[in-house]
Amino acid sequence: MLTSTSNDLEAVYRQPLSHSRQIFEVVSQHLQNHPDANIFILGAGGVQFLTQPAYDLIRTRSRVPVFYEMGAELVKRGNINLGYRSLVFMPSVSGTTSEAIEALRHAENQGASVVTFTGNPDSPIATEADFNYAMSLDDSTSSEIFYLAFLVVAQAVVSASGSGRPFSTFAEEIEAVPSALMDIRDSYDDQALSVAHWLSRRDYVMFTGAGNVWPETHYYAMCILEEMQWIRTRPVHASDFFHGALELLEDDTPVVIMKGQDAARPIADRAENFAHRISSEVITLDSGAALVPSLSTEMQADVSPIVLATMLERVSSHLEVIRDHPLTTRRYYKVIDY
Amino acid sequence: MLTSTSNDLEAVYRQPLSHSRQIFEVVSQHLQNHPDANIFILGAGGVQFLTQPAYDLIRTRSRVPVFYEMGAELVKRGNINLGYRSLVFMPSVSGTTSEAIEALRHAENQGASVVTFTGNPDSPIATEADFNYAMSLDDSTSSEIFYLAFLVVAQAVVSASGSGRPFSTFAEEIEAVPSALMDIRDSYDDQALSVAHWLSRRDYVMFTGAGNVWPETHYYAMCILEEMQWIRTRPVHASDFFHGALELLEDDTPVVIMKGQDAARPIADRAENFAHRISSEVITLDSGAALVPSLSTEMQADVSPIVLATMLERVSSHLEVIRDHPLTTRRYYKVIDY
Incomplete structure (x- = not known):
């Protein structure tokens, strides 16, 4: 549309x-x-x-x-x-x-x-x-x-x-990405609303991912949920998940798994499988759910963080409404000097 | 002794x-x-x-x-x-x-x-x-x-x-370090006990540091407190502290600042100063408190993470006793297959 x-x-x-x-x-x-x-x-x-x-x-x-x-x-x-x-x-x-x-x-x-x-x-x-x-x-x-x-x-x-x-x-193929992102904004919006509802009830969320979507995992947890929504998060790389963070899991610990299409995907799969065994509060955001069929395998992998960013922007736009907490509201940033 | x-x-x-x-x-x-x-x-x-x-x-x-x-x-x-x-x-x-x-x-x-x-x-x-x-x-x-x-x-x-x-x-100067670490084990022990008491009351602690002590900050929060004590932590690099995590601070948010002697120390100072303005629950572990006067400035900087690791090992040894939670107890690691 x-x-x-x-x-x-x-x-x-x-x-x-x-x-x-x-x-x-x-x-x-x-x-x-x-x-x-x-x-x-x-x-x-x-x-x-x-x-x-x-x-x-x-x-x-x-x-x-x-x-x-x-x-x-x-x-x-x-x-x-x-x-x-x-x-x-x-x-x-x-x-x-x-x-x-x-x-x-x-x-x-x-x-x-x-x-x-x-x-x-x-x-x-x-x-x-x-x-x-x-x-x-x-x-x-x-x-x-x-x-x-x-x-x-x-x-x-x-x-x-x-x-x-x-x-x-590369330059020729990437031309298809902007319109694909537009499609994702539309097609993911309903699911983004349910993710936002899920997030809105949390006071602590563990976030994990690997490969080229780890930075987006880290970014969203820190720069959106912590900074803009004041929700405590624990961003942890899926390669590190089994070396510490796993021990925090209880049957209701909220965990978000971020999955891309690059070679590191099996590392996130492993964390996802484990998290589901322990906790009933695990959700996955998968750039593969919004695959752009015309792109090559290599480009699908390379754009995974971009696809997830587009999906998460939709989540944030619902989250600020549900929580009645605008993304622009800050306690300290540009409010006090430091 | x-x-x-x-x-x-x-x-x-x-x-x-x-x-x-x-x-x-x-x-x-x-x-x-x-x-x-x-x-x-x-x-x-x-x-x-x-x-x-x-x-x-x-x-x-x-x-x-x-x-x-x-x-x-x-x-x-x-x-x-x-x-x-x-x-x-x-x-x-x-x-x-x-x-x-x-x-x-x-x-x-x-x-x-x-x-x-x-x-x-x-x-x-x-x-x-x-x-x-x-x-x-x-x-x-x-x-x-x-x-x-x-x-x-x-x-x-x-x-x-x-x-x-x-x-x-370098090889000649570093020879002084092992005995200096022995001294730190003794001299820091009382303070380690009070840090352990402080930590023992927390269910969430933010940890921050910069430069060459950031890895120890991250390691201690994840591999000791999360894995071995099941305490939720938020390790955040002091360079990132003002780009998200700061907004989580309230008047009783527990924050641990880790400070070394390298050039990045002022970055941790800045986070420390801010944290003290907002929260009354801020403590600092400073490798400078255990300075080894015979070492050159460069070596003091290079061994900062080692000094902090020695101090923190003393903290952990008290913490497991205070919390009656041995460091070797795990829920999942080597307990179930994954």
Whole structure:
């Protein structure tokens, strides 16, 4: 069901794809100019979680060294590998977060080239970068857009360094994703309502997942449920689940299992099977339930966190209504100084 | 106060240091043989958290690419960088964990050289490795021993690749650490008792820390309090604290701040200051309270997680008594199959 509003939304989802060729050129040029090139992914806060699937993709599928750094730690501690040979990618919604500005300046002072993705073209993080891609970002779509932008970055590095599929194959195939996300928003909405009802009754929820959907698992538990709904969560990687967290399970412990389509799915399956044996309060969010049949197996895997983010945005939109607790209400964030 | 028992314990702490020269030789040889060498740190479960400070040290202070991989994920997904040029380090107490055995075989099948640290010289992870260092490991000392072993590994990589302090300087200075840990066991014991009383009354505790003590923060919350005491925790990196978890704080929310002596200490300070403004139930464990004056500033920083592990082992030993809940009691782990 496409309305004029949803057409606009699809255009919003398309934004990062319109930069993909340029990003591939920037990466290719940098790798040509620096035979010892490396990549830094640098940020601050929850938005940085959204870059983790890209970090992991570069780390495991390319031979280009890649570094994932929290801005605050990098500035305090430094990294001997940051320098002229470094191409740095940073996400920032506002473009004004102080830790991120400091990290940007630190990177440029070391000689690195910096590419930023922001919601505001006039912010320091936009204007002080070597390249900025400004996009329209709001709370209900920014997760998907950053995931898409950094998937483009990751594939650009992998392809430009001579590994994996050609960039053009990727760029062509990913064109189908924005409209698929629109379909998911519609088709998942009823189920999202029941997930929201389930979540609304909890004062503690364990969240687990593995592979490229672990960052979304962590992000949703912390940045949405804790920050925006004040519900205690326990995000735990499914690879760690059996090394501690499992002992907390009782017959009514709420557990959310997040499942993607990548090679780590069996790790989440194992946690899911165990959780069902002990607790009657286990639910699963599976990106496979919203499969886009036209996509290749590889692309299905790569977009799993994006699909889950779309599903969860629907959950959040119901949750704030059911709990009469708007997502924008905070106790401390931007309310008191700290 | 040294008794014959504590002399034995000091000898236990010394074990990884007795291998330090050999480890430096293995690393130096590997870097000489492979100009494109890389390092993998590979494991399964909580013990792998204890290798994270070493991973971060190599990542930020040497130019040798280093990869931190969870065994289960690596086997399922692979990493294009794993091969003949890779020198792999693995910790394992039992030497029999199935995910770790699979990961070891996967690495060797790719052509990598594997160095293992185990508590059992006859286990598969010991016998199938290219080099094994078997040490006497029990629950009350294994954290410190793995931290020390991997600090040796990290410094060996940094020094052998031509960065940082000479290995001999490091090897000489670290000799003072085992007896310093013995002193901490004595001097911190009274305070450990009061921390244990504080913890014993909680059904949920937030844990935060940054830099090289974050892994110990995460490890203690998950592998001791959750697994062995069934207390719900929320481990959150201090760099992430202000991006979500802060909103959970109320006037009686229990928070533990872990502080080390490395450059990231101000990040934990910030979380500590905020937590005290909101909640009256905040305590801090500071490795600086147990400073070893003879150590250089750099070594004080590098051993912070080891100092905290020693302090926390004292806390745990009181906690299991106060709560009448032995650390060895499990609901599921090695009780049911999964």
